[in-house]
Amino acid sequence: MSRVRYYRDLVGVLLVKELKLRYKLTVLGYAWSVLHPLAFALVYFLVINRVMRVGGVDFLSILVTMFPWQWFQNSVTASNNFFLGNCTLIKKVCFPRSTLVLAGVLNDAVHFVASIPVIVIFMLLLGTAPAWAWLIQIPLLVAIQLAFTLGLALAVGTTNLFFRDLERMTAIVTMLWFFATPVLFRTEMLVPAGLEWMLYVNPMAPLIECWRRVFLDGVLPLRLAALAAAWAALAAWAGARIYRHHEWRFAEIV
Amino acid sequence: MSEPIAGPAVHGERAGADPGRGGAAVRFDGVVKTYRVDDTAALGLKYRLLHLRSHLRDRRSRRAFTALDGVSFEVRRGECLGVIGRNGSGKSTTLGLMAGVYRPTAGTVSVAGRVSPLLELGAGFHPDLTGEENLLLNGILLGLTRDQVAARRDAIVAFAELGEFIGRPLRTYSSGMVARLGFSVVVHLDPEILLIDEVLAVGDEAFQAKCMRKMESFRAAGTTMVFVSHSMTAVSAICDRAALLEGGRLVAIGPTAEVVAEYGRRVRGDAPPPP
Numbered sequence: 001m002s003r004v005r006y007y008r009d010l011v012g013v014l015l016v017k018e019l020k021l022r023y024k025l026t027v028l029g030y031a032w033s034v035l036h037p038l039a040f041a042l043v044y045f046l047v048i049n050r051v052m053r054v055g056g057v058d059f060l061s062i063l064v065t066m067f068p069w070q071w072f073q074n075s076v077t078a079s080n081n082f083f084l085g086n087c088t089l090i091k092k093v094c095f096p097r098s099t100l101v102l103a104g105v106l107n108d109a110v111h112f113v114a115s116i117p118v119i120v121i122f123m124l125l126l127g128t129a130p131a132w133a134w135l136i137q138i139p140l141l142v143a144i145q146l147a148f149t150l151g152l153a154l155a156v157g158t159t160n161l162f163f164r165d166l167e168r169m170t171a172i173v174t175m176l177w178f179f180a181t182p183v184l185f186r187t188e189m190l191v192p193a194g195l196e197w198m199l200y201v202n203p204m205a206p207l208i209e210c211w212r213r214v215f216l217d218g219v220l221p222l223r224l225a226a227l228a229a230a231w232a233a234l235a236a237w238a239g240a241r242i243y244r245h246h247e248w249r250f251a252e253i254v
Numbered sequence: 255m256s257e258p259i260a261g262p263a264v265h266g267e268r269a270g271a272d273p274g275r276g277g278a279a280v281r282f283d284g285v286v287k288t289y290r291v292d293d294t295a296a297l298g299l300k301y302r303l304l305h306l307r308s309h310l311r312d313r314r315s316r317r318a319f320t321a322l323d324g325v326s327f328e329v330r331r332g333e334c335l336g337v338i339g340r341n342g343s344g345k346s347t348t349l350g351l352m353a354g355v356y357r358p359t360a361g362t363v364s365v366a367g368r369v370s371p372l373l374e375l376g377a378g379f380h381p382d383l384t385g386e387e388n389l390l391l392n393g394i395l396l397g398l399t400r401d402q403v404a405a406r407r408d409a410i411v412a413f414a415e416l417g418e419f420i421g422r423p424l425r426t427y428s429s430g431m432v433a434r435l436g437f438s439v440v441v442h443l444d445p446e447i448l449l450i451d452e453v454l455a456v457g458d459e460a461f462q463a464k465c466m467r468k469m470e471s472f473r474a475a476g477t478t479m480v481f482v483s484h485s486m487t488a489v490s491a492i493c494d495r496a497a498l499l500e501g502g503r504l505v506a507i508g509p510t511a512e513v514v515a516e517y518g519r520r521v522r523g524d525a526p527p528p529p
Contacts, residue, residue, distance in 0.1 A: 002399070005399055006394075006397075006399055009394050009399050009400040010394050010395065012400070013390055013391050013394045013395075013400070014391070017380065017383060017387070017391055020383065020387070021380070021382055021383070088373075088377040088378070089373075089377060089378045089395065090355070091350070091355060092350075092353060092355065092371045092373055092377060092451075093353065093355070093371055093373070093378070093395060093396060094353055094354035094355050094369075095395055095396075095397070248357045249357075250355075251350060251355035251356055252289055252356065
């Protein structure tokens with residue numbers, strides 16, 4: 001029991017450290033982190049809708065998926081350095097290293113939740129309103145995305161200790177992944193192109209589609225949510241396995 | 255102050271054995287530690303894929319570096335053991351095995367008690383956080399729960415002699431102040447086995463004298479200490495016994511004066527004595 005309490009305290013203090021560094025030390029801490037996905041959503045909307053004149057894509061639809069995507073991408077990119085960036089500690093102290101990953105991913109999760117009001121403001125400006133069902137739907141989706149991201153972050157953080165160029169590869173892969181995930185387009189658009197199968201091989205596709213339906217319609221598509229949860233369970237299991245298998249060598253290799 | 259400290263106390267489990275009360279605090283039994291010498295590790299995945307064939311071929315004959323080669327000794331409960339030897343003789347590996355960050359390749363390492371490593375200057379500190387915030391972070395990283403750090407907070411601040419600086423970011427501290435805070439956190443962990451790796455070289459003379467006094471009081475209180483140092487003066491001053499490592503082997507262990515003298519003979523034997 002005391003081990004659990006210790007783990008919780010350690011994750012807590014590491015998370016508070018990350019959040020303090022993120023929000024306290026720059027005057028515009030919160031604004032900077034919100035402006036990033038906001039600017040992305042706006043630029044993509046302008047290019048697709050106004051320059052390329054592709055119909056069926058509206059600003060809100062991009063906005064509500066850009067925020068959860070950015071959480072995922074930021075965490076996976078940062079996970080390259082969760083262990084490597086703490087090498088002096090890992091070499092000397094025998095604390096549970098997975099706390100670094102948990103705190104790092106939770107940092108982005110907290111920030112995502114904190115930016116939901118921004119999504120609400122834009123919804124109200126554009127004439128839609130939040131739904132009461134969010135109170136159940138959003139925590140559920142946060143939990144699914146947390147599990148999936150944690151699994152991947154554990155795997156990436158561990159692997160990067162052994163292959164130091166993984167960081168560059170992560171940048172390329174997440175960029176390709178972004179365009180293969182229905183952030184800029186809607187899932188229905190895949191059907192006429194014969195690309196429906198992408199929904200099933202890309203773990204982020206059902207999750208992002210769930211976010212869109214929840215934010216725009218207040219409806220959680222249960223089949224897609226179950227698919228996303230299954231991917232999350234698989235990723236969490238595999239990530240934990242990779243981490244546990246190599247944890248004992250961390251101090252030697254960093 | 256008597257509550258058990260949860261912390262990273264997994265050390266006993268490593269060997270699954272308690273050497274027993276009144277016996278050894280730490281016991282090494284035929285400990286071998288080898289590291290893989292992996293020349294391509296830093297070159298990354300791209301390099302390995304491009305040189306897959308030669309990589310797989312070399313895999314079989316990959317060289318291993320032996321840092322410790324069949325080392326057996328005990329650290330008695332309550333004693334201060336100095337570990338001396340040249341660079342690369344295996345001192346830091348020994349300490350890392352005691353701290354539980356390394357796993358022995360062969361043999362067993364048994365540790366009975368809670369281990370506290372004394373970190374090098376500022377390790378685990380963040381310059382943009384205040385002394386207060388760093389104190390909490392460091393205390394928990396080293397094995398205390400939040401409540402336990404809170405209970406020790408005043409004593410840590412008082413010992414570190416930081417005054418109002420405790421509320422300011424660490425980047426405004428002098429290196430001596432950082433060292434005082436780090437040392438103060440560790441000495442308030444109520445360690446049972448204290449690992450000290452050459453940290454007393456930092457800080458001014460007054461601080462070093464304070465560290466030495468604190469270590470004396472630890473010894474009086476029956477804390478087991480393992481002290482790695484190149485300073486024969488410091489080792490002779492605080493250690494009851496010393497262990498001399500050479501090329502990953504234990505070549506001498508016994509009363510400090512004898513082992514230090516042996517080290518001096520060996521150093522003079524094939525190289526001019528250090529100034």
